[in-house]
Structures are given as structure tokens and as C-alpha cells.
Amino acid sequence: MAGITSKDLVLTRYAEALGQATPTKGRSLTQDALGRLVRNRAALASIILIILIGLIAFIGPYFVPWDFSKVDWSAIRKPPDWAKGHYFGTDVNGRDVLSRMMQGTQMSLTVAFVATFVSVTIGITYGAIAGYFGGRIDGLMMRFVDVMYAMPYILFVIILVVIFGRSPVLLFVGIGCLEWLTMARIVRGQTLALKEREFVEAARAGGAGPLAIIRRHVVPNLTGPVVIYATLTIPEIIITESFLSYLGLGVQEPRTSLGTLISQSASAVESQPWLLLYPAAVLITLLLSFTYIGDGLRDAFDPKDR
């Protein structure tokens, strides 16, 4: 009967089309969350802004006429002057504000990412080990965290400045080594809950050792909280850096950072407002954007929202 309606032919074609239309690709929970994040308008705008600022900061210096450390003796403390190529004006020493801002943003972003990366890495490892092994090990490790919390943060930073004063990136590796405490607590709490889940028990029943379980079954399940926390740590480090620069402990001349730029121009805000306004605008944009992304991520990873 097959020949009469040529149904078989149609069905075969349909089946082939179906087979090709659904490529064998699973969507992970993280991919789902990222999809939801991109649908969040504020978060999407923030991502675009940050990418834009990052691009300008890292590529921009090749396109502006003045180097960030070059002094233009004919233009000291001058407002924006397009003819000379000082689009954002010049500072007290006659250096171009725009290229200094680009360099400063570069510095701020770099140290923020470096410090966050270091703190997240240490925090995950430490927290997951404490949480998974539990008992006495957990007690000891978390008491150490408590003690570290009690120490005055700024004291450590001053010691680090003395050691690493010449290299801002190393300085912020050091700051990352101080920032992991909260991350460790968050990860430990999550791990305590995760290790009671049946898939961890199933992995143990399959003969997986503790380190394999932590690596394959615990850490991947921490993606949500870790990503959210990391996104919120970045602006925190930018602020820390600005604060340290304000105290004169941060980045050293002739290099600069957003915090240094702001602190140096704060005193001259009435006579030369352009020195303060531009870097402050960039700093605020960055902070707000990261916060919005963190907020968007929290919504995107929210299990109740699925």
C-alpha cells in the first residue's frame, strides 16, 4: 500500500529533516542561566558597557596622540583642547588626561580581575576542602578564617605594599590572598549541602576518591554562587584600589589608576573640574555595571525562577 499515497517517502524525508534539525547538543544549567542573563536588559547593557570600556582602555592608547607619561609643556592644567589632541584636557604636569584615564582604567581592571581570580581560586579550594571533609578539619580551617577576619585588613595591605610596592599586579595578587575569606565561607556552606546530595553518594559508591568528587561533582555545582560573588568582588577590589591609591599606597607614578586620578584631582575640583569628572564617571559606570551584572546573575541562577 505504500506506493499509493507515497506516505513513506514523505515520512522518510520528515524523519531525515528531524534528524538534522536537532543537533545532539545538551544545554547545561549554566548555559540556561546565561541565556536568562542576556534577556535581562540592565545586565545586557552593563555587559556591553564594560566590554566597551575595556576595549577603549586596552586598545585606545594606540590611537591617541599623547602618551600617558608625556608632558606637554605648552599645555599645563588646560581644559579640553581638540586642536592639540588633548580631548579631555591636561593635568597639573601637562599630561594628557584621556590617555592617563585609559592607562588608569587598564590598571584598575587588571588588578581587579587578578585579585578576584586569586581570591576565587583560593576560596573555592579552601572552602570545598573544608566543607567536604567536615568534622575536625572543617573546624580548624574555618577557625583560621575567623581569625583572619578579625585581623585589621589595612595592616596586611601596608605590609604587602612594603613587599610588593613596585609591582601593582603582584600587590593585588597579595590582596586577592586576603579577599578569599568570604568566598571560602560561601563555598563551604554550599559544599556542606552538596555533599549530602545523592549524586555525591552515587559517586562514592562508584569508587571515586574525595579529591575526584570535589573536582568533578562539588566544584561544578558551585558555578552559580561563585560567579555571582566574583562579579560582585570585582567592583569591591576597584574600590579597594581607589582607596589605597587615595592613601598613597596603591599604584605609583608615572603609572596611574582610576583611584589615583580621582584622588589627585579632588583638591582642584573647583578650578579644573575636567580632571575629576571624567575618571569619576568611568569609575561609577564600571561599579554600577558590575553590580547590575551580579544582580542579573543572581536572578538568572535563582533555582526558584526556573
Next chain:
Amino acid sequence: MGEPVLVVEDLSVTFALRDSEVRAVKDLHFSLSAGETLAVVGESGSGKSQAFLSIMGLLARNGRTTGRAMFGDVNLIDLERRALDLHRGRDLAMIFQDPMTSLNPTLKVRTQLTEVLVRHRGMDEQQAIKEAIEMLERVGIPEPTKRANAYPHELSGGMRQRVMIAMALLCRPKILIADEPTTALDVTVQAQMLQLFKDLTNDFGTALVLITHDLGVVAGIADRMIVMYGGRCVESGSVDALFYDPRHPYTLGLLNSTPHVEDRARRLNPITGSPPNLENLPKGCAFHPRCAFRFERCFSERPELVSFDSGRAKACHYQDELTYEESAA
């Protein structure tokens, strides 16, 4: 039946509490032959799960196991974690109750399946994936290549339980312990799963331990059964013998509280009372407060497990035939 693959003697499990101890399992004896299906039946808290978790070394931190569980000539109870890891997943596998949470939500099905193969059989990733997909096909998952690339949340409950079965059987274990594998599934899927268990364990010669409180499941696929109450075995023997001629009042009570399709007129007779508190078991026979056949001896003296007929044993002082009327009274 084949030769014994697991011989358990004097198995006891205790949990240390703040200032007391709970004995979850006491003096459990049984042996498991290659290819056989053993059902372990009992109410919640009868120690049936804890007995097998202890053999697998999966007890909670405050749990302690004594006795022997001989797998060949190694005692699984004494093994260190590292040594036990060589057997877990390769020789002994376990399937848990809830397929919804037994798979890691962040890893592809494929990755979770190949993990055991790479660890225990030293396969490379490509070979392992091939083997995993073949096993997915064996457990009846349509389009196994596509499903292997899916994440667990993209599969249905029955499909996930099939994945769990595939994962457990990948290394062709000698013993498969299934802890209430069908409880979380709906009835039609349950039947499919039981058939699958039966077929696969037959094909691979795997001994199956089925921990359950569903006597319908037991009747369907088990060869022998152990009835546990208050941490002890109260009756054991072949499934047919225990179903048609129960000798322990508790077994009879369990059977009476199971609905039968043919017998609609009969009222269900639940066992009165509630399971005993393991921290404070009744004196004498632990079942006596709920037993319709009790007499003076039951209040003071705990009955030992005594063998009778061939391959049957019971722990009860009452020696006459148990009758339905009396138990219902």
C-alpha cells in the same frame, strides 16, 4: 544457583549519638550467590538500607560496622577507603532511590557514565564513550547518542533511572545493590524497570540485592528474601515459601497488609502499632507489642534465628502454623 559471591556474618551497625548508641543492624547473616536476586524487606527504620550502606562503606560519619562481609577472600568491612574504592563501582555497584537527584546536574550524562570506565577499566575517553552509548542502548534509552550528550534535567525520571542502571552496570559488577529503585517512579515505569533489572542481571550474571518495602516488587523478580524488623532478620527463605507459608507473624502481617487484585472483598489488615524505636527496643522479641501470637515467653526472651526446612530460617517462639484469622483478631 551459583557459588556465593558475598557472605555476610554477624554484621552489626551502630550509630553513636551524643550520649547513647543506636543499633541499626544487629547480627545479620546471609549469603548471596552469583546471579541470584535477593530481596530485603522491612518497614522504614528496620535497618535494611543501613546494612547495605555499611557493606559499601557509605555509612554516615557516626556509624560503625562490625562483623564480616566476605567478597571472595576480602572482608569489605575492614578495608580502607582506598582499597574499598577499587571494589566500589567495579565489583559492587549501588543504585539509589531517587533518580532525580542521583545524577550530577552540571555534567552531561556521557561524562558521568565514562567516569567509572576510565577509573576502573582504564579506558580512554573515546572507547569509554562508545561503551557508555552501547550500555544506554541496552537499558532501553532511545537515541542513545543524543541522550548521552544531554544534561540530566533534560531527561524524564524513568530515563534517569535507566541512566543510573546503565552507570551501575557499566563495569559488569558481581553484585548490584538497588536501594528502593522503584519507589520514586510511577507504576508503569516501575514495571519496566523491574523487567530491565531482571533481564540485565540475568545477562551479566550479576547478583541483585533489592531493598524494598514493596512486596509486589519482591514477588515479581526476587528468588529469596530476608525480612527485617528492628535491625534483625526475623525470617528468610525462598520468596515462594515466604509468600505461601509465612512462619513469622511479622511476615504474615506484611502480606496481610498488601492488596491483592483477585481478592477485593477482603479488608486490608495493617499491622497495628508502629515500628519500634531502635534506641529503646522492647524487651524479649522486638515485635511482641504488635504481635497477635505473643505469649509469656515473648515478653522476656528474644527468639534466636533458627533454620528449618531447607534454606529457611525464622526468629519466633511461636511454633504452630500461623493462621490468617488469628492474626486479624
